[in-house]
Amino acid sequence: MNKIQMQTPLVEMDGDEMTRILWKMIKDELLTPYIDLKTEYYDLGLEHRNETSDQVTVDSANATMKYGVAVKCATITPNAARMDEYDLKEMWKSPNGTIRAMLDGTVFRAPIQVKGIDPCVKNWELPITLARHAYGDVYKNTEIKVPGKGTAELVFTAEDGTVTKETIHVFDGPGIIQGIHNTDKSITSFAKACFNYALDTKQDLWFATKDTISKKYDHNFKDIFQEIFDAEYKERFEKAGIEYFYTLIDDAVARVMKAKGGFIWACKNYDGDVMSDMVSSACGSLAMMTSVLVSPSGVYEYEAAHGTVQRHYYKHLKGEETSTNSVATIFAWTGALRKRGELDEIPVLVDFADKLEKATLGTIEEGKMTKDLALITSMENVTVLNSEGFIQAVKDKLEELLA
Secondary structure, eight states, X not given: OOOXXXXXXXXXXXXXXXXXXXXXXXXXXXXXXXXXOOEEEEEOSHHHHHHTXXXXXXXXXXXXXXXXXXXXXXXXXXXXXXXXXXXXXXXXXXXXXXXHHHHTOEEEEEEOOBTTBOOSSTTOOSOOEEEEEOXXXXXXXXXXXXXXXXXXXXXXXXXXXXXXXXXXXXXXXXXXXXXXXXXXXXXXXXXXXXXXXXXHHTOEEEEEEOTTTSTTHHHHHHHHHHHHIIIIIHHHHHHHTOOEEEEEHHHHHHHHHHOOOOEEEXXXXXXXXXXXXXXXHHTSOGGGEEEEEEOTTXXXXXXXXXXXXXXXXXXXXXXXXXXXXXXXXXXXXXXXHHHHHHHTTOHHHHHHHHHHHHHHHHHHHTTEEXXXXXXXXXXXXXXXXXXXXXXXXXXXXXXXXXX
């Protein structure tokens, strides 16, 4: 067959450890034989980030804003142990955090549901998409360990010198203080990204905070969402036949457990972090979870929701066989290729992305899967494949669909 031609490059962000190994396998076996793959390549492996003092991460984010669509491999966010292991100049920030901040984006994550891997919550018939605000809260906090008696105050000094002050607590002994913040600009971007994604995917949108307790901080989120919805999106939602509603986070959790799925659940940064892990775990594993960062200007960055599979990588380095699940990484590529095809009006590229996803799920439904899925499947007498074997099985299935 003639290779599918692309017009505009994807921004390709390579990563670390076992996912970097899978990344190359996926490109070599599932993509380049069929697509004249155009990418602008950035190596976000920890060694190269260290060599460039993390400038490569900034460059990749700028390229994403230029070209509109990126695909990212999982990367290491270093801790003290990684500092020693990789002999780092400093403890570099999370590449995901840097990219999210630069794109002013919202992360949308949804489980990849497949026959034979049944959700723990039996009534979840359709995927639940988690929309996570990717700025502020505890991820940009300031903390003080209180040594003893004293008064903790929240102080804001305006540009004109005006001071606003509130007492946090009068301590009669040791304790701790945490200060968090957010901005109306970032909350507005979050709201618009959620509303636009709901319209794009034709799904209802839920938004949940705890404004009954946090009467200024959380209430500000609620108010901004409602004001933007009423002014810009209410009629568009009605026309699309979808709904937006606000509820308390505890009520949302109760509703989610009884729902059938098929909607978007928008959460603040920490809530989204926790709830996306809950949904993914209940649906199988993080290796069966899509993740896409969407900016309010319509820029998309697709990635796997999981980490670099460090344990498998060490086995790989020893020459031992691994059975690493590559589904989420495959779906990162298909998501990016589909969006590129939609934006550039290349239907054959969109169709290829659809077929590759169908081949991936079809392989699992035929009972051919990696070890992590074999441990939780409801199917009997399944074939457990190693990392390479699973990708080869997907390739065989893809060849059938393309033929």
